[in-house]
Amino acid sequence: MNTVRQTNTADRESITPAANPLGLDGIEFIEYATSKPQALGQVLEMMGFRPVARHRSREVLLYRQGAIHVIVNAHAPALPEGEAAGDKPVIAAVALRVRDAAAAYRRALDRGAWAVPSRVEVMELNIPAIHGVGTSRLYFVDRYDQFSIYDVDFVPIPGVDPRPPAVAGLHFFGVVQYIGNDRVDDWSEFYRELFGFTELPAEQRFGILPKGRILQSPCPAASRFYIQLIEPEAGVLDVEDDEGLQRVGLGTADVLATVAELGKRGVEFVESRGVHTEDRGALTRTWLGGVSFELVHDERG
Structure with missing residues (x-):
């Protein structure tokens, strides 16, 4: 007797999406640490960035063009383990957009990541972070749509376009x-x-x-x-x-x-x-x- 094996034709071309366990959604900001923020600011402005806000309590500036955010951190200590920034700017951190920052942080620690101790001051957000390569940090940010981290931690610079085009x-x-x-x-x-x-x-x-x-x-x-x-x-x-x-x-x-x-x-x-x-x-x-x-x-x- 001839038999016909039933198959699900939809499975023949099914495409399994790549796993995205943290709900990653891009880069929120790159942070440079430097003891000479004005010199780095001149470079960033040549590249099309504009300073749009100052941190409420630290020597930190937010630069922006289009959807790109760069933070210049001259606050001491600007690096983990209490290290001060040097004359040579270094990329100190990358902030990753995620679906849920607290859940992403816990999952990373469960898989062996090293936590960066928080040094939050009054009226500041607690942004969880883990150690990256060298002395860098990887932040987890879930406030980047209607309400962003800059709305809490930064004060707009008066008279400056807050959304300079890229x-x-x-x-x-x-x-x-x-x-x-x-x-x-x-x-x-x-x-x-x-x-x-x-x-x-x-x-x-x-x-x-x-x-x-x-x-x-x-x-x-x-x-x-x-x-x-x-x-x-x-x-x-x-x-x-x-x-x-x-x-x-x-x-x-x-x-x-x-x-x-x-x-x-x-x-x-x-x-x-x-x-x-x-x-x-x-x-x-x-x-x-x-x-x-x-x-x-x-x-x-």
């Missing part, structure tokens, strides 16, 4: 992280286990500096961002203290037009045999001993 549609694309020798699998596991990041296939590389391993966040497509892990060059002695967040990647639909617009503002770009501006991306010069930005072609606005 230069050529610039938006967060990701961050570049320098790691130690033979540490790429360790850091990949860190981001996979805690946040649900996945490794990007080699054929899907971005920009003009495609070294290392690129991890893709599990965010919705509109807010997706990337972390690029880069080990030392072959033969270079590993120094553990060199691990840290190196630079910020900004997306733009038209790299060459954005480079031209930023050039009018005084921004210089690296032009060498190995690195040069093209429609895939561009790299700014380095300011203040450690601040640079990478432009990456990205159609999202």
